Amino acid sequence: MSSEHGHDNHPPHLAHHFETPKQQFESGKLGMWVFLATEILMFGGLFCAYSIYRGNHQDVFLYGYGALNKYWGATNTVVLLASSLTMAWGVRAAQKGQQKLLLAMLIATFMGGVGFMCIKTIEYKAKWDHGLFPGTMNAFYYKNGAPAYPDKIEHAIAYIDAHNTGGHAPAHGGEHLADAHAEAPAHDEHAAPEAASEASEAHAETAEGHTAVIIPAAFGAPADVSLIPHPAVTTETGLLDTAIDNAGVTVLPHAGHTQRVWASLSPEEQGKVHIFFAIYFLMTGLHGLHVLIGMAVILWLIIKAAKGTFGKEYFTPVDIGGLYWHLVDLIWIFLFPLLYLIH
């Protein structure tokens, strides 16, 4: 080996192919930034799918987002922001060589991740209870222009329409309902086979949850909808006319409503409601996976920090792990308003 940088002179944490700790630190940091760019582009694909569907089917989104609980979403935003703060604090502690503070901050950040995932689980549970999981598990699942689960869909419609109309009752009314659903799922979980009884039960429950008016049309709609032929299955000469009809469908005016009820959606849009939930779960699911990976990284940092590995001279992993955690936070900062707030 040439004498200038023989192994013996190397500080303990310096890899053999780097000249100086600074070069190693900056390489690691650059690598992480590049990696974050790939992450942003990966999520970018999903954001792109989101904007295209939102742009093309505005009302589907306004309808579907009624199923989301913005209070839980907001809580999670606060939790994640706080954990980002503790992470940044931890990096600073590492740079200053404050071992105990670093360990405390890393644990606090990890707990933030735990809190976020717990709340996410509560939210997912509420979706699960009302048959709103993505794809074939979704109550709104349409196949070839008709609802695939005529019995389940009415329950889901009642659930969401109740939220949406509830939005006009005193502000907290609707949200109480959501909490009731989230926290006491056993109440309506038994998935009665008879659609009618289930619908009426949901009706009753909604009515007792708060004082909002239920729009009766919401219950009549699905039956009518299934009678409307979908253009994709119409192959007769009438096809063109149907196409023009569909293209010409104007959305009903909503008299001050910013959210939509089921009956106000066009048949074509009704068939796309399940895609809203697919996008919601893909986006939050992929983000949740990143939170879990981030938590694993932080756990590893905690173990290392407990052993006293990091100090003023060597804190690259803390710094790089922190960058990753901030990205996870940043993506949520976009997800939250796009999914829960905009309408």
Next chain:
Amino acid sequence: MLAILAQSADATVFLPPARSTIAGAHDGLYHFVFWMSVFFTALIAGLLVYFCIKYHRKSHHEVPDGPTHSTAIELGWTLPPLILVLVIFTWGFRGFMNMNQAPNGAYQVLVHATKWNWAFTYAGGENDSELHVPVNTPISLVLTSGDVIHSFYVPVFRVKKDVVPGRYNKAWFQATEVGTYDLFCAEYCGTSHSQMKTKVVVETMEDWLKHVEERGRWWDGKKPAEVGAEVHAQKGCKTCHSLDGTRGTGPSWKDVFGSERKFTSGDPVVADENYIRDSILNPGHHVVEGFDNVMPTFQGSIKDPEITGVIEFLKSISANYKGLVLEEPMTATGLPGTDETETKE
């Protein structure tokens, strides 16, 4: 290679015959780009060979010294290609706009593509498995798909448009010469993609009118089993269903009628008239054991007399059916010649 290039003055070496109004503009640009390519290829290849000979290394001790950069030269060989491609872009874009916008009053034909079959519907609701069009008349096409993406492609017209499920794509052309031409599916669509071809028949207006009128009652005067055999050949049934017992994407038609059918789910059924009708209109209801649910519905693209024909045809080729096959020719309304509407069972 150069020998092939040299022949290119004759358009038919590279391009199929031009048989539509837009083909001429297309071919003009094609030849322009072609000769430009020949020029640049010859120039570059010529220089390569010339330099290799002229500057061939004689000794490894040579250390030649030539220019290493020149901004003027760089600009000199950047600008001409830039101008050329801008010209080609504009030319191509104008040609595309002409291809894209059908003239007002074009005659409209619906094209419905399914795996692996083309179905054409004329303005009066007449169905056809070949595209018949009058010569010198603008034809506009509305393209729909029943399953996956296909692509409507007629080389002699220089027309191609994807047929996308859930969308109404449009294309148009105006044929300039009477004749019969190939129509292909150009977007890969599964197993028998290469079999998804039919003909475009360009006729005089008189012949065409007669043809369309006949398509409205083409079964008129034919025996039902013959009608069924034609449906099998022309509506794409033959792509998946053989007549000799060979297994295809779908079960063979031989010996089906009157046999017991086992399904992937549900109870077995003896194949009768209702079963056949249901299998054509709702293929997903009963999927025969050992096969996939891939058949598109023929709802809307098959008429009742044609279904009757298929049923009689199936009877005629089934050893499991012991009854009589309807022999009386059909009428324009699709009823057999006698007043009976039921088969003799």
Next chain:
Amino acid sequence: MSVIHDPVKAGIHGGQAPGGTNYINNSKGILSWLLTVDHKRIGLMYMVCVLGAFLLGGSFAIMLRTMLFIRAASETPISEGAQNMYNQAFTLHGAILVFMFIIPAVPAILGNMVLPLMLGAKDVAFPRLNLLSWYCWVGGAIFFMFVLINGGLDTGWTFYTPYSSSTTTAATTATMGAFILGFSSILTGLNFIATIHMLRPPGMGWFQMPLFLWALYATSVIQVLATPVLAITLLLLMAERILHVGIFDPALGGDPVLFQHFFWFYSHPAVYIMVLPAMGIISELMSTFCRRHIFGYSFIAFSSVAIALLGFLVWGHHMFTSGQSAMTNAVFSLITFSVAIPSAIKVFNWLATMYKGSIWLATPMLYALAFIWLFTIGGLTGVFLGALSLDIMAHDTYFVVAHFHYVMVGSMLTAFIGGMYYWWPKMFGKMYSEPVAKVAWFLIFFGFNLTFFIQFIAGSKGMPRRYADFVPEYAIYHEISTIGSYVLASGLFLVLFNWIHSLKYGRKAPQNPWGANTLEWHTSSPPPTENFVEDPPVSEPYVLGAWEYDASIEGFVHNKEKAAKLAQMSHH
């Protein structure tokens, strides 16, 4: 640690590393390879695997060409089984060669091998990540092997929905495989970016970098920015197939053309992942074998970057017939044409490098010349396809097939083989047989043009691609093309034979058999594990005068005095 400190002397003694140890023989056993973090060993492991994938994907090509030949000669209708077999053959041919061969070939084999050497560095910035990327490749390859034995794949390598979301073949497994292979590509790109930024030696600014590194840098940017989009697209496709989420499937309310946008947002830039590093190799070969400073260094360097950036904006030209708006088509067409300019600049600069050079027609140079010819044809036929009205006619025909084979196979493959020959002595310390190499070159060049040029005519005549069957008028084109493919295959086998033969029987390679001045030639052949015994002298990579030919070793020897003089002159 080291015995001989003078790399020049080491060069005179057959270019062997001091003490006879080098990166290949300094440790033994399978684990010393599987756990290695040495970029050169990882490069070799990539070489073995990727060439294996090439053999597999290539045999599918021969299989499908043979089926078309039989079809051309046959009178009877084609059977359903034969159609299915053909569809599987072209799908696996495309998917295996694109994801497992063309994309990793140059960056992962040659890039891994020479990038740190060219920088005078000991390794890439993240050696363990580099090994992980190899394992990702192997992981993805295992999924593809699983596809082979479990149902096959008939979607075409493009996985277009809704066919891909409904086919009963193993599309989910294949998608997972491509997803994992994507990570391999991302990790390599990330590593190269960090390495080029951080590990350049003192004295090597961006514009003293060899052009191969500029090309690898531009490639890495594409790998890092485009591949994640493919990853999310494939994830969505998997969600579509498993959960039926309905984002792409029109029967569930989705948009199948959205998939095409997502797919080509990656896969068009991916074309430049394939061809940019190939262009980088050509720049090295041109300078070395013309024994001239490369002409227009900065124009070649910036054109790499320009191609990489413009490559991100042209994906829509794959969808001119999909029914997207005329305005969208016009914009994509215009930007597509703009890519022609930097490509043309490169070709002209290479030609100018030959002018007044001292041209040595060694095998790598023959491949560089073949590259220029094939890339010119590939590029000019791209002009046809960029023009909107011509693309409508040529889209999804053999014209497109021929065009992208000229670019992706003709250009990329010739550059790759040329690069392999060029760096073979450095990698293994052995020289291959020059006459055999030249015969193989001729077979490849002739066979390739025979196979694919005729397809331009078939395509212009209207022969659609991915057809197991065809109308009789196209038979002659298929027959000629198939014969060409056999010639091409025989040439490729001869190359392989020559390489393997040289490992045992080849003459010992000198340190610098070609007289190039990039830093990998300043160390022994093959190099020691940590690449250099002494820090190599950093100088202008294309000033070659300091290397003097020594007939006794059939190689070039570095003259330090001359080098110092030349360095002074260039500072002037």
